[in-house]
Amino acid sequence: MPIAKPVRRKRPGHYHHGDLRRALIDTALRVIEEDGLAAVTTRALARRLGVSHAAPAHHFRDREALFVEVATEGFQAFVNALESAAATAASDPNARLCAIGLAYVRFAIEHPAHVRVMFGGGLREGVRWPPALKRESERAYRVLVDTATAARASTGAPSGSVQDLAFGGWSLVHGMAMLWIDGPARQTYATPAQFEAAAARLIASMFCCSERPAAKD
Amino acid sequence: MPIAKPVRRKRPGHYHHGDLRRALIDTALRVIEEDGLAAVTTRALARRLGVSHAAPAHHFRDREALFVEVATEGFQAFVNALESAAATAASDPNARLCAIGLAYVRFAIEHPAHVRVMFGGGLREGVRWPPALKRESERAYRVLVDTATAARASTGAPSGSVQDLAFGGWSLVHGMAMLWIDGPARQTYATPAQFEAAAARLIASMFCCSERPAAKD
């Protein structure tokens, strides 16, 4: 968990908190995991941190700005996860594609709160996606498209255009991630490990036909 | 659009609205499409309908109850769409599976507001899924699993268990639907028609291996 960090309450009697901005973000993530997006209120965060109700406003213009920051950090970590997965995978483009897909799902398992904000409507309501956020999210998609292009070029990939291949793969892993985070997938796969294994099988069967584990029926 | 209906404002001077309950649901859907989930407030709906701010409370205990009702209606329409797609499809189980998947995506295209409430965190925050809602959503999944089972039995379906086949298919169509509703897919496919066509291709390449143009490996 490279992202989570200890959250420090203000030392009572001390006027300054130390790093309220950081603490607000971390606490928001914690609250999202515990009680959902709707439970994130600036006042609740302030209470948790032992700080006045208006203190958060000095670090984030409004509630939306906090979510934008969370999403931006999330996308940065997300891109890193995808890229490092691609880098450490075998040189075979199809294997890289599988690695990226699995990294996508794994990120959702490990950072559900970030994903909720990034995709789950945490933003998008008041909607202004600032440039930094937009750039990071597009970078994430480009990693996928580039690898898909390479895979398509190197092997006789599954049918369809590169566009379809990339979007289809994206949809598969995105769907798996969402169904896990929102709950439904937990009824089919009880533990994260089981779910991740299933994800690996499904990704393999979509991308890397050659590596598909022997049909076990 | 079998769901949308005209929304009637209260005739001024008349004390009763006529069918405020229905109007609240329909107006909520309209607001969601126009301004997102967060814009749905009981007071705003009341204003739109020319009714006092507390009137909605007599039809839905709280905001959550309204969303529950919207979701329940959504799942009913959803199940109907899936089942009727399966019924009208060719008798080949694989073709039926494709038809169901495409119906899933098409439902999302045609009823984005419902889907936002059903899957997009409209509920699940305050969370109590009442039995009626739970039952409908499980019915939807069962349609998919049953057809997948039949497909698996009849043909040498793709590798893996029925569980994986059903969940993989679900993930693919769910992912496509979400990426369309949340926006990202619109950058790849400009119009609903283009998107739907791509969905059909991807679904076919996942489910109906026999119909896949290029054999893999």
Next chain:
DNA sequence: TGTCAATCTTGACGATGACAAGACTGGAGG
């Protein structure tokens, strides 16, 4: 016509996001 349950209104309360104005803190420069 009289009654009554359903429906809607008015008024109020606590909580939230946001704004304004003032108080505290710690470091830079005299």
Next chain:
DNA sequence: CCTCCAGTCTTGTCATCGTCAAGATTGACA
């Protein structure tokens, strides 16, 4: 050591929201 000041936080306030309680209006039925 003292003073000043930008950054940080607090207090106080407002409009809006969801929710509750109590009362007013309506239409249907006896």
